[in-house]
Amino acid sequence: MSDRDVAEACGIEAGYHDIFGHWHAIDPETQRRLVDVLAAGQTAPVPDLAPQPRREGHVRAYQGDGRRVWGLAVQLYALSSARNWGHGDFTDLSRLIEIAARAGAGAIGLNPLHALTPERAEDASPYRPNSRLFLNPLYIDVAAIPECPDLGEWDEDIAAARQGELIAYRAVGQLKLEVLWQTWENFKRNAAAGRRADFEKYRTEAGDALRRFAAFEVLRLTHAPKPWPQWSMKWRTPTAQALAEFRVANQDACEFQEFMQWTADRQLGDCQTQARRLGMSIGLYTDLAVGIDPHGADAWSDQDAIVPGVSVGAPPDEFNRAGQNWGLAPFNPRNIARDDFAPLRRLMQATMRHAGAVRLDHVLALKRLFLIPAGRGAAQGAYIRYPFEAMLRVVAEESNRNKCIVIGEDLGTVPEGFRETLAHWGLWSYRVMMFEREADGRFRSPDHYPAEALAAFNTHDLSTFRAWTESSDLALKRRLGIDPGESDDARAHSRQMLRHLLNERADGNDDFAAVAYVLGQTPCRLVMASIEDILGIAEQVNIPGTIDEHPNWRRRISVPLEALEDSPGLRTVAAAFKAAGRDSR
DSSP states (O other): OOHHHHHHHTTOOSSOOOTGGGGGGSOHHHHHHHHHHHHHTTTSOOOOOSOOOOOOSOOOOOOTTOOOEEEEEEOGGGOOOSSSOSSOOHHHHHHHHHHHHHTTOSEEEEOOOEEOOGGGTTOOOTTSOSEEEEEOGGGOOGGGSTTOOOOGGGHHHHHHHTOSSBOOHHHHHHHHHHHHHHHHHHHHHHOOHHHHHHHHHHHHHHHHHHHHHHHHHHHHHHHTTSOGGGSOHHHHSOOHHHHHHHHHHTHHHHHHHHHHHHHHHHHHHHHHHHHHHTTOSSEEEEEEOSOBOTTSHHHHHTGGGBOTTEEEEEOOOSSOTTOEEEEEBOBOTTGGGHHHHHHHHHHHHHHHTTOSEEEETTGGGGTEEEEEETTSOGGGOEEEEOOHHHHHHHHHHHHHHHTOEEEEOOOSOOOTTHHHHHHHTTOBEEEEGGGOBOTTSOBOOGGGSOSSEEEESOOTTSOOHHHHHHTHHHHHHHHTTOOOSSOHHHHHHHHHHHHHHHHHHSTTOOSHHHHHHHHHTSOOSEEEEEHHHHTTOOSOSOOTTOSTTTTTTTBOOSSOHHHHTTOHHHHHHHHHHHHTTOOOO
């Protein structure tokens, strides 16, 4: 079959077309040929799959109250405390909010809190979510639920889960699910009328999306280990009647899933309420992953909203010769616009529900994504365009509706005019000090940074400040067989350039507090400092390109929450931000 035959089989003429919108109507052999066409056309101009709208009805995203503040960035799961179950939870977050507020912070930055798969909790990357519309139940503080049973019989298991440098995800997941089920049984028998009413209120608020998520979770456990594309057609694409009958037959299991989501939602909401009550101008600053697990709940629940048979990634470049395949399913660029961008609106509403600011991971996804056909390498992928400004309009509208600042993670090489367009719609930029350099390697002065932006020294995918200054990150990557992209001499030069900036702006100090002071001098509305850098931790949260070679997303913070407030690191960094004019108290 020729390429022209493939086009005729799809009922389309030669040129650029919405291939993926017709995907489900195409037989498997034709799908395979279309994948070949996509791979072969990798060097062709990027196709426009949706019209680019004019800037009509312009609205800017919510801008907050205008204060320049600093925030504390944490991986919530990594927090250690005397009371949690070996995995940070929402009560830990509540206590961290109190500590940060007393230190003068205006925000707490969090990793994505998206729902993963609790019974496979060791699949721990928060950037490969089962669902972006719902929350990970491992963050629930079970003991804080009024119907929680006496925990005496689990005391030893809870204590064991707290041990070690790495999080025992499997043990924590099994333990929490077991006790949550007992809590659910107690809720059904003994819950107060007010709690029952609030549960029903949440179920009404969450609507059909919650019902489908709960049904999927029960179906997934029933069919395990098969992913949903391998289920029978009845459950792969169930009718509304089939799902209704399934819920009747599995009412208790489905409502248990809804009970966990209600509990997580209310505990997280209480944290944001507390942050604002304590004077934090932003409060919780959350993170939205760029894509979803193709075998997860969101991909199953709204199959027309995603592109099947492809994965999000990045093309080969001088830093990564093989390119990158992130294994994530993307939005369908044509169907995303249906019902005035209903899938995007639902996602924005869920993300902003309990947040004062949200970061859009890889914000370039609003303009284009690099898609790789299944079974092919990154070199055979292609860029697909999205209705950029139409999606920005939706983001801006939801930002205003939810009074939530939006920060676009715009790192790397961005198309000409991209940042200007984001700014036009009121999205803040994301500036990382490591990359803010002149051609000769000098670090840019604070005056160079824009006001509507977040600034930080690094990210979770980069080395910590301590590792960077010691060059231990370079040595680690070499041991792992990864090209660090930088020589020891180049790093030494970078450290010299940083010292030069600190000599000018921070009286010669070259510790992280001095870096915080310099960042605090920028006009950026928000500056973030990671808990790893504040505490002088060397280990990196995540090393891209590794899976089992490095304990990504698994390392527990060595300083317990109870000792954080009195740590020298937090005191000196908070003092540095205060000296730079950033104190929310």
